[in-house]
Amino acid sequence: MKHFTMGELCASTTADTHGIKNTPPLQEAGNLKALADNVLDPLREWYGNPIHVNSGYRCPPLNRLVGGAPTSQHTKGEAADITAGSKEENRRLFEHIRRNLPFDQLIDEKDFAWVHVSFRRDGNNRGQVLKL
Template identity: 40%
Template sequence: MKKTHAATRRKTDGKLTLHFALAEFVASGTALKEGIDNTPPKRIVKSLSRTAAGLEEVRAHLGGKPITITSGYRCPELNSHPMIGGRRRSGHTLGECADFLCPAFGSPTEIARAIAESDIPFDKLIDERRWVHIRFHQERARGLRFTALFNEKGQVIDYQEGLG
């Protein structure tokens, strides 16, 4: 049985870190519209806490400017929804990824470059052109860097190694 967004919101109040609340990581217009309960299990909340801690490092590196999370945790049902089109093994379903913006700092490309030049231990960083995707894996920090490639319709068709 699907729960309402209000039920999800009650379960996801609370801070993970100084600047990031669990509610920011689970908010989803698609989940709200489709009645999908995007409440993470406890083991995922632990991963989200690590991701939030990583984003605190990013925020500090970007001059303490506010970060807006555009996509965080996605339960498997939400991740596989046609409006989302997430990969089956997406780190978003594990609580290890966040898509975000920091408009007060600069464009997604400028943000990705600043993070890449830092000593922040991330696993994967992608300049998606409209946002930045970052993954903080619990066991590895490979420092992988990619740039999204688009077709003429503006759809991602591939990822190129390195930042463009």
Template identity: 40%
Template sequence: MKLSPNFHLSEFTQSQTATRLMLDNTPGPAEIAALKLLCEKVLEPVRENYNRPVLISSGYRSPAVNRAIRGSRSSQHAKGEAADFEIAGIDNLRICQWMERRLNYDQLILEFYERGVPASGWVHVSYREPYRNQELTAKRVVRNGRRRTVYQNGIVG
């Protein structure tokens, strides 16, 4: 099923976890509608600007898949509102900076990016209305011998 001119539902439902654990990762009508809006408002403009495929690494997550990966109970992925992606050959920081200046979204997160390593990390974006236009940067840190993810405001490379 086509969600928009350049995106198909299958790109958002593929999941190694779902395949490995034989979990259903089929979105319902509300989630499909949210995915269409995400494509229309955010991902299509990104695709058009860079004129390259937007490679979705994580899109929709059914409740079972979300539990299996220990995702947040409030994850926008489980609502069809979010996607993690990269564009081959384009620095993820650069993508986020372009999006920040030109698009509306709910959240834009530069995840696990390392300065000087253009292909590091990925871009997380969500869309819902009303949107917040919230920007964050996620980094891994070690505290008390445990790896944790910390979020700081803004897009920081």
């Protein structure tokens, strides 16, 4: 983890507001590290500018509170919603990931309002590209 910290991959104003401790267990922390090492850090090095994590790890109570799917990869520490600050820049991030980096799911969320990317450290990455 070169450009991202565990703290920013777990940060949540919603968790803070509701007094939820959003600390990942060991397995999930390892998954977050793998996501950063294999996708987020290489993306940041290519991009050359900050990338903000809107949502990374979500403990089950936080995930329920924000309306996340019960099977969300966020609860496993395998996913992050990221933004570079604009739809145009988010599209650039999306396309670079799609063409150059390993991923399980890559989702254009709300016409590039943000990008959801996930990575499975067990190697079973589907390379699934979606638009929501």
